[in-house]
Amino acid sequence: MVDEMSPVAFYVQLADLLAKQIEEGKLKPRQPLPSESTLQEEYGVARGTVRAAMRLLRERGLVVTFTGRGTYVAEKP
Secondary structure, three states, rough: OOOOOOOOOOHHHHHHHHHHHHHOOOOEEEEEEHHHHHHHHHHOOOOHHHHHHHHHHOOOOOEEEOOOOEEEEOOOO
């Protein structure tokens, strides 16, 4: 869950939570990530927070986004 009292930005916390799920194998390569609205509800954050977290995960190379199809866990190099 996102810690409201943490000095770390919500989007960074969300990205770290999702990255941990990817590293632990709960989210597998080529598997779609939950939708923005699902993540909003699940973590109690705004849509902009979810989008910023996805952008951070893309920058880290953990996910890839396909326009109109969604965001998927990236293949491991």
